[in-house]
Amino acid sequence: MGHATASVTARELRTDLDFALIGHQESWRSAADVLAVLRGAQRTQLPDDEIMEIFPWIPPRAVCNVEVASTTGAKARGLYIDCFIPPDRLDSEYVHDNIGRVRAAAACAIKAGARIVSLGGFSSILIEGNFNQLPGTADTMFTTGNTLTVAFIVQGIRKMCAMEGRGICRSTLLIVGATGDVGSGCARCLAPLAKRVVLCARNAKRLHTLAAELEADGTEVDIATSLEQFPLAADIVICAASLASPSLRLGRIAPEAIICDAGYPKNLNPGGDMPGARFFSGGLGQISGGLSFMPDFKGILNRHPFPDVAHGCLLEGMALALARRFEPFSQGRGFITRERVEEIETIAALHGIHLAPLYNAEGPLV
Ligand SMILES: NC(=O)c1ccc[n+]([C@@H]2O[C@H](COP(=O)([O-])OP(=O)(O)OC[C@H]3O[C@@H](n4cnc5c(N)ncnc54)[C@H](OP(=O)(O)O)[C@@H]3O)[C@@H](O)[C@H]2O)c1
Known part of the structure; x- marks a missing residue:
């Protein structure tokens, strides 16, 4: 040097x-x-x-x-x-x-x-x-x-929903990286407010454990180990996976979904084709x-x-x-x-x- x-x-x-x-x-x-x-x-x-x-x-x-x-x-x-x-x-x-x-x-x-x-x-x-x-x-x-990262992601989702006139209680919430520290914190804060939650990560055992915890609180939960497996189109998405580069391409999402990318580096591949989606950078x-x-x-x-x-x-x-x-x-x-x-x-x-x-x-x- x-x-x-x-x-x-x-x-x-x-x-x-x-x-x-x-x-x-x-x-x-x-x-x-x-x-x-x-x-x-x-x-x-x-x-x-x-x-x-x-x-x-x-x-x-x-x-x-x-x-x-x-x-x-x-x-x-x-x-x-x-x-x-x-x-x-x-x-x-x-x-x-x-x-x-x-x-x-x-x-x-x-x-x-x-x-x-x-x-x-x-x-x-x-x-x-x-x-x-x-x-x-x-x-x-x-x-x-x-x-504090989780706090700002959750506040950002609430603010964006208010700006777009959406109700979290009517929404399907997808969390990518759901079993991580940030993702599971977001799930605990937002799952009780959402109509349904989809938890996505690669390790199925950890997904089942978190799903059981949220279900015990009365939330309807689905799990997915790949982005192709979503049972429902998500209206609100939090991306909090530990990806080394912006390589994530979302599968089924609603046409005007609210999408928070909280990754550092960013999760979402900028080439992803989601024309109507409302994106924001989360956790700031x-x-x-x-x-x-x-x-x-x-x-x-x-x-x-x-x-x-x-x-x-x-x-x-x-x-x-x-x-x-x-x-x-x-x-x-x-x-x-x-x-x-x-x-x-x-x-x-x-x-x-x-x-x-x-x-x-x-x-x-x-
Ligand atoms: N915005 C901010 O202020 C802020 C602050 C702190 C952290 N972050 C960022 O937030 C992200 C998560 O941090 P963390 O501390 O929660 O990490 P973490 O505890 O290591 O959790 C990472 C999560 O991502 C999942 N994951 C990893 N690769 C995946 C893939 N290819 N597809 C789907 N899920 C995958 C992991 O589960 P599996 O291994 O089972 O897939 C796990 O659920 C990182 O990008 C971090 O830099 C941002």
């Missing part, structure tokens, strides 16, 4: 922090933008082939300071640590190397004295909700951030008090058409830091309940962290 990232030195990065955010880039475009900021404005942009060659050799490291402000006037200071997982190496073939990267990123957070660490995107998926895989310390707590929140990066990664680490928007998983760590609740709020797989979602929603709202305005690839939905 030589001196390619000389613009940010270890001395410029703060220590004794409230929080750290661990993440990775979902596209080569964003990976190139991160490298460009790290190299400094005075250097010319590297050609794409050179970026793809260099990137896998960059070890996980802190790339910028982050400051978040609450509407109460409180502030919290943190770091963003990138795992530098190459965007085309998220699949199982690279799992060993990628777990090593998450562990190294966690060690950076501990060394910097972060009290709460959010595990963004695939970083929590790689450790499968097992925090014992991370380096241990009594002073640094980890959270997957998935409870906005910080009313403001969010700043130093060096300035605005619009690079958070690539959204609105200011101060971030993924729910990262916002959960920031909300907990503002609330001085340094605890592993979201941990393990499949433990997200309605009560916990309401609790984190309340903590976030107290500090001015709310659902972000809805948008999709074509722009804002107002």
Whole structure:
């Protein structure tokens, strides 16, 4: 790597922090933008082939300071640590190397004295909700951030249904990735409100277990281990599968279905032919008090058409830091309940962290 990232030195990065955010880039475009900021404005942009060659050799490291402000006037200071997982190496073939990267990123957070660490995107998926895989310390707590993600997905579905004049109670809800941490949390919050629920994932045993839990609450549930198997056309779809790239093509959906893509990377294949569907990107929140990066990664680490928007998983760590609740709020797989979602929603709202305005690839939905 030589001196390619000389613009940010270890001395410029703060220590004794409230929080750290661990993440990775979902596209080569964003990976190139991160490298460009790290190299400094005075250097010319590297050609794409050179970026793809260099990137896998960059070890996980802190790339910028982050400051978040609450509407109460409180502030919290943190770091963003990138795992530098190459965007085309998220699949199982690279799992060993990628777990090593998450562990190294966690060690950076501990060394910097972060009290709460959010595990963004695939970083929590790689450790499968097992925090014992991370380096241990009594002073640094980890959270997957998935409870606040679920809260924002559910709020987004409610808002979109209201905007489109749809009743959840008259709808068939399909959740792809239903047995995952995010998917099962969404199922627990929304299934009791829907007319019928279709749970989709590959492992049938886990689907049966979740279906039995929801049925015991009185919900009508179908399961599908493939997208071709839907018994009914879904009116509302949540995509929350851990896919390494946007490869999902939905099967039977209603002509004007509401579709929330909450994946990071996105789940849905952009070539999918669903002309009447109403899409939005789910799981995003906005910080009313403001969010700043130093060096300035605005619009690079958070690539959204609105200011101060971030993924729910990262916002959960920031909300907990503002609330001085340094605890592993979201941990393990499949433990997200309605009560916990309401609790984190309340903590976030107290500090001015709310659902972000809805948008999709074509722009804002107002
Ligand atoms: N928007 C946000 O703020 C935000 C925050 C956190 C996470 N996320 C994203 O949300 C997604 C889910 O995260 P998670 O933590 O819930 O992951 P997880 O616990 O690993 O669950 C993944 C789910 O996807 C299913 N799945 C995997 N491959 C599939 C396929 N080909 N077809 C259908 N289902 C499949 C898994 O079940 P089987 O293995 O049985 O198929 C499981 O149900 C990821 O993309 C993650 O990056 C977004």
